[in-house]
Each structure stands twice: as structure tokens, then as C-alpha cells.
Amino acid sequence: MKSLLKVTFLGTGTSQGIPIIGSKHPVCLSTNLKDKRLRVSVLIEWENTAIVIDCGPDFRQQMLTENVSKVDAILLTHEHSDHTAGIDDIRPFCFLQGDIPFYATQHVFNALHQRFGYIFKTENKYPGAPSIVENLIHNEQTFNLFGKEVTPVEVLHNKLPVLGFRVDDFAYLTDVKTVAEAEILKLKNLEVLVVNALRIEPHQSHFNLEEALEFIKKINPKKAYLTHISHLLGFHEEVEAQLPDNVHLAYDGLKIKI
Numbered sequence: 548m549k550s551l552l553k554v555t556f557l558g559t560g561t562s563q564g565i566p567i568i569g570s571k572h573p574v575c576l577s578t579n580l581k582d583k584r585l586r587v588s589v590l591i592e593w594e595n596t597a598i599v600i601d602c603g604p605d606f607r608q609q610m611l612t613e614n615v616s617k618v619d620a621i622l623l624t625h626e627h628s629d630h631t632a633g634i635d636d637i638r639p640f641c642f643l644q645g646d647i648p649f650y651a652t653q654h655v656f657n658a659l660h661q662r663f664g665y666i667f668k669t670e671n672k673y674p675g676a677p678s679i680v681e682n683l684i685h686n687e688q689t690f691n692l693f694g695k696e697v698t699p700v701e702v703l704h705n706k707l708p709v710l711g712f713r714v715d716d717f718a719y720l721t722d723v724k725t726v727a728e729a730e731i732l733k734l735k736n737l738e739v740l741v742v743n744a745l746r747i748e749p750h751q752s753h754f755n756l757e758e759a760l761e762f763i764k765k766i767n768p769k770k771a772y773l774t775h776i777s778h779l780l781g782f783h784e785e786v787e788a789q790l791p792d793n794v795h796l797a798y799d800g801l802k803i804k805i
Contacts, residue, residue, distance in 0.1 A: 549715050550694075552805040553592040554739075557599070557609035559797045560584025561745060561753075561777040562629040564605070574778035581783040581798040585609060586629045587721055587775045589741070591714060596693040598622060600712060600719055606633025612800070617644065619693060620682075623651040624721055625709040626658035634663055638677045646678040650690070650697075652710065656681055686710060686730070700733050702726045705752035713737075717805045718768075721775050724752050726762070737768035738805050741797065743775035756780060763794055772797040 558564075565584040566575035574582055586603035590613060598620045599606075609615075618640050624630055637647050651659075660667050665676050684690055686701035686708075698713040704722040711720035716738035720726075723743055734740065744759035753775065754762065763771040773790075774797045780786055787796045 550593045552715055552717055554717065554803050554805065555590040555613055556797045556799060556801040557588040557590055557613065558585030558603065558605055559774045559776055559799055560586055561775055565778050567778060572778050574782055577782060579783060583799065584776060585799055589719055590615065593695065598692065600624065601630040602633045603629045604632040607636040618647065620648040620650060622712055623649060623655050624711065625704065625707060626655045631659065635677060641677045646680045648680045648682055650682045650684050652685055653683055698733050700730050702730065715805065723754050734766045737766065739803065740766055740768035740771045741774055742771065744773040744780065745775060746777050746779035760794065769793065
């Protein structure tokens, strides 16, 4: 019997977050809390396990907001800053728990070694630096994570390979522009699909709203949530009212159970 998954949307915004610094766009000036979006990330919990997908620059704030006291693993979709720039803020978890397991592809770890070399030093490492355990993954092989089988799903973010993840009947995809048919086969019979929808106008490396809705229709999950949203998608309440019955805009702090 599958254990219940609890998913918390820690952030649902695009790379600059909403509001954007200095912007006078009406969505950035909105007083609706659902229009305020931190960088994209989710917390997935089951039994006594808590994992986070992506560790962006708002990681510390997200952990404090949701009162997260333990992280058993962090899965990385890709190396861009809005998904990795918060890695130094895993230090409190390292001090409490020891080395934190990270799961990512080789090219993502290569990028982290360049950007965060002090974390990966083997000699004369600063004693307060965070420590991680590198677990290599790729899209052709499932892996076991604390009793759950995790299926990586490779998508393309323009030309950059990005991994999404399926856990039980929940799948999380972000920074998607194109998906090969072989990867789509991994997304059959979903209860919940989460996928990016950046804005109304087309974009070179992200689904716009129309593309996201077409993709959802093709996958045919029971329910879908849109994330990685920019201010150019529009006001939360207005966009939500126009979506199909089984599709919703995610928002920071939203909690769902699968």
C-alpha cells in the first residue's frame, strides 16, 4: 500500500520571483498574497521522510516559513541559480543531521563544484561550510529514496536537459519547453501533475500557458497545478478563474495530499 504523500509548494515563481525588484507592473503591486511568489521549489513528505526539490535563493525563508526542522534529501532539477543558489543555507541541517544527500546529474554536480568549490574541498575545508553526499542520477534509471521509487523524467529547457521527478502518482516538472515521447510514457496514470506555465506569450525555454494546458491534456492527470509563474501570466485570481476544472494555479504555501 502506498503511503500518503504531502506536497507543500515552497515557491511558485520564476527566476526573479514576484514582485520583481523595482517593478511597477500591476501584478507586482498586488496585495493578494497569492500573487507573491518565491523561487520555485516543493517539499514532499511521507511517513517520517521529508525531501525538497531544488534549493534556490529563497531556501532559508522557505524553511522558516514552513517550520521545516529536517530535510532527508535534496533533489536538483538543474543547475540554474533560481534552483541552486541557496545551497549554503543547508548548513543548519548539516549541523543537526550531518552530511545532506543530494541527488543530481553529473553535469549539475560539475556546475556546483565550480560555483561552490568551498563545499566540495577535501583538504583545509572551512569547518563551518556545508557538506553534502553526492548521489548521481540520470533519466534512464529509477532510484530508491527512503522506500519510494523515484522516476526521473528528462525534459528540455531550450537545449538544457532538466530532470523532473515522479514519486508514486505525483510528478513534478519545471523549466519545461519540450518533452520526448519516451519521457511522456513515464507520466501515465498520474493523480497530480505539476508543470511550469511562465506567461501568456510564447517563451524560448518555458511552456507558456497554452503549451502547459496542451501538455496537461496530453498527459491527462486527474489534477494539475501550474508553477514557475511570472508576473506576466496575470493576477492569480483572474487566471485561476479561466482554467479548466482539473487545473489550478499553485501558490506559495499551498498544501496538497496524494
